[in-house]
Amino acid sequence: MTTVLLTMTGCVTQEHIRSRARDHAVDTVREQARHAQEQTAAELAGDPDGRDVPALVARLRTSLDQAVGPGGSVLSAASAADGTIRADLTFVAIGEAGGAGSSASVTVRLCATVxxxxxxxxxxxxxxxxCPSNAPTRPGYQSIDEVVTLSD
Structure with a gap:
């Protein structure tokens, strides 16, 4: 009986550690998405008349390449006939946690349109x-454990 209780406690501890790692990864991709939204607003403010749309889209793509973080990607960035600028993005983060001699690593992906x-x-x-099934992955981020949304 004592051995079973110790084993169960160990499992709960590992589950808790994995949950903390997941939470960290989810918080990171959501923060990256909010940052991409802020960067988009800033780029749009830089050309209030929308007179040079191709240059605006190019600047936005460059800005978003930084905002998506090291594991993410800009899937597309384009303008529509009505003047709307749209970018489809992926964000990938690895969350890690440890304690009581155990550790866990969880990789999550979030896909969003800004x-x-x-x-x-x-x-x-x-x-x-x-998230498209063929979403690109960068070295070190190939193994995605979970796809999350902006507000799971």
Missing amino acids: EGRPAPRPVASLRDLP
């Missing part, structure tokens, strides 16, 4: 995007 229009007071919206 879009907005140049205006005197631009606002960029952020929404979930179903």
